[in-house]
Amino acid sequence: MAMLYMSGWENGEHWKGLMRQHLPDVEFRIYPEIGDPADIEMALIWHVALDQLKTFPNLKLISSLGAGVDHLVGERHHLPDGVPLTRLVDPSMTSQMTAWCVMAVLNHHRRWDDYREFHRERRYEEIDVAPPADVTVGVLGLGELGGSVARALLPMGYQVTGWSRSPKDIDGVQCFHGAAELTAFLAGCDIVVCLLPLTDETRGILNAETLSRMKPGAFIVNGARGAHIVEPDLIAAIDSGRIAGATVDVQVQEPMAPDHPFWFHPRILTFPHVAALTIAETCAPQIADNYRRMKDGRPLLNLVDMDRGY
Ligand code: NDP
């Protein structure tokens, strides 16, 4: 029986070496070297060849090689019925994302770009900046990543709020939940950090209407998925002066086309989807654990609820 690695990344051999340490008796194959399709019991997948999954008659577990599963849920017609899908929840990914979001918040709040400009111009001048206690950072999504970002901002003195689907109780964080509380949540934010999963309910959640509900001069940080933002609406809101700017790790189309307007916008900073990378060393043990759980019929870790979409 075998595990098949289907990622499109060029580190298959590296994963193979690691998985051999954790599961020495399990053969590790790297797509497109499938061998006999009947051998494949577990697939590790990112964006590659989803339409092949139904051709493995003994497939018992699909594991996303990322934390997000929108691309898999969105293509669920390719997933064999009844085969569970798990995702990665990894402390390294959480700390990477936390650091990236904190960096984006601090850079905006402490006027990094303006001081860089002053430095170039040899201007030794002070810019008025509100103390953190007067700045509210709101986190959309209070799960593994959003919860960590919210907690990390507290000791820096920020007012922290958050929004999730179900009610949450996080010490020091004012928690909102459900569609009915979205407007109240947004209205209080100076900086909004998006860490939602991309689902039918959250696609385009940052649009002309919701952006207009934010405080004038609010700033957007998106570490989740590009399609959470209606990109032309964001540009219009920034150009009108309503929104101060945005830092986005993710875009609707990745990689961004050379003529994408984000490249040319002075108030938008883009990153190439690097906020939290999958580190094979830290993720291999949980994948091995789930393999053993699948074999023993024990409950799986980080199971995706296909109907909920995350
Ligand atoms: P989780 O599933 O742990 O958390 C998701 C949070 O969003 C939960 O708090 C959930 O609410 C909330 N949520 C979901 N749907 C809604 C809704 N309709 N209304 C309000 N709240 C909602 O996910 P993670 O924190 O692990 O990851 C979040 C996303 O980050 C991933 O889906 C992925 O897209 C992105 N990501 C990006 C990376 C990058 O490098 N840029 C790397 C890793 C992830 P509740 O708690 O009530 O369920």
Ligand code: OXD
């Ligand atoms: C993920 C990602 O979901 O890298 O893990 O975006």
